[in-house]
Amino acid sequence: MAKVHEAYGIKVVINERKADWKPKFLSEEEIKSTRKFHTTMDGYKATPLVSLENLAKQLGVSKIYVKDESYRFGLNAFKALGVTYAIAKLLCEKLDVDIDSVGFDYFKLPEVAEKIKDMVFVTATDGNHGKAVAWTATQLGCKSIVYMPKGSSLRRVQTIKEAGAKVYITEVNYDDTVRLAKQKAEEIGGFLVQDTAWEGYEKIPNWICRGYTTMAAEALDQMKLDGIIRPTHVFLQAGVGSFAGAVLGYYVNVFKDQCPITIIVEPEKAACIYKSALINDNNPHSVTGDLDTIMAGLACGEPNIVTWEILRDFAGAYVSCPDYVAAKGMRVLANPTGSDRKVVSGESGAVGLGLVSLLLEREELKELKNKLQLDEHSVILCFSTEGDTDPEDYKKVVDDGKNPSIFE
Known part of the structure; x- marks a missing residue:
């Protein structure tokens, strides 16, 4: 067992591993192709990289x-980056065309749309991924079926229906819902578009991961415009680990032996x-049970077997966080310091910044801060992967003080 450093419910495991391999499917060359495809989509634009200058100064x-x-893409979350690319790759295989030679609108051409109109895409989701599958399928004139775990937000259910999918809420947790979606896809001859990998199901999840790297590449370009070559620290939230593994795997290829210290937050x-x-x-290893957390998008108990190897070999640390950490991040971003820009961030999107703010401002967490090598020279990058995807819950946290910090 690895050593645990703990304070106020925040638990940290430091990774001492040194690896000498690179995840080839997330290489710079592969990602160039992915970004090229995304730029063909109507509404594509690099999302903002917000520099919190005053907060950084305040926190040292x-x-x-x-x-x-x-x-x-107007979807209030990042998931469409992975879904659109994966579905496009799937369609290219079916149509025997090279994705580098087509754009997103190619699939909308009448003669192409006729060939794909009966395809049904099936998935399991806590919200954002399913909405992205429904939106993409509708854009292409296809059908989609989305399964959601018990306790799913009715607001998220409604937005997925509005995006064009048939939605079913199950009586089981996320991981069992994934198994149900897989079974249903096989029964109806549909195409499972899931953002996690298991033995025998790696290709589509890997395409989804490659789609996610577009935002990781955008962030580096945007930092360079601010005179920063690379961050020293990257905080990445994880559910099954697909997003975190995708970003880290890409940065390992870009920075090689100078990869930023990457902290995985759950x-x-x-x-x-x-x-x-x-x-x-x-x-x-899996976690079982109801997986009860306000971070619905991270309520996953079984790791993606492909990205797990990336996280295992290249992450600098792994952190387990109580819900108050995510709530803290939401409130910090919603109430900016000085002239800093406000960021509307949901529970799953804000946990990284919440952890950063607590580590830097609380004397009680100084030991953890030092273990993560955070100091006055640190350049920190976080990804707010969703906005207020459940507006009522967002208001309860930001305006009404739900899940207060134990330090308050």
């Missing part, structure tokens, strides 16, 4: 950047990556 670090994905009741790092036997 050099820079804090937040990539605000609430602006992505909710304490669904911390499967943290648990896997804690057991420290090289294998992914």
Whole structure:
């Protein structure tokens, strides 16, 4: 078992591993192709990279950047980056065309649309991924079926229906809902578009991961415009680990031996990556039960087996966080310091910044701060992967003080 550093419910495992391989499917060359495809989509625009200058000064670090994905394709979350690319790759295989030779509108051509109109895309989701699948399928004149775990937000259910999908709420948790979606896709001859990988199902999840890297590449371009070559620290939230593994894998290829210290952040009741790092036997390990957390998009108990290897070998640390950490991040971003720009960030999007703010401002967490090598020279990058995807819950946290910090 790895050593745990703990304070006020925040648990940290430091990774001492040194790896000498690179995830080839997330290479710079592969990502150029992915970004090229995304630029063919109507409404594509790099989302804002917000520099929180006043907050950084207040907390005693050099820079804090937040990539605000609430602006992505008008969907209030980043997931469409992965879904659109994966579905396009799937269609290219079916149509026997090279994705580098077509854009998104190619699939809308009458003669092409006729060939794909009967395709049904099936998925399981806590919200954002399912909405992205429904939106993409509708854009292409196809059908979609979305399964959601018990306890899913009715607001998120409604937005997925509005995007064009048939939606079913199950009586089981996220991971069992994924298994149900897989079974249903096989029964109806549909195409499972899931953002996690398991034995025998790796291709589509890997395409989804490649889609996510567009925002990671955008962030680096935007930082360079601010005179910053690379961040020193990157905070990445994880559910199954697909987003975190995609961004980290891409940065490993870009920066090689100078990759930023990357901290993987999870909710304490669904911390499967943290648990896997804690057991420290090289294998992914699952968390079972209801996975109860306000961070609905991270309420996943079984790691993506492909991105787990990236997180295992290249992350600098793994952190398990109580819900108050995410709530803290939401309130900090909603109530900016001085002239800093406001960022509307949902529970799953804000946990990284919440952890950063607590580590830097609380004397009680100084030991954890030092373990993560945070100091006055640190340039920190966080990804706010969603906006207020459940406006009522967002208001309860930001305006009404739900999940207060234990330090307040």
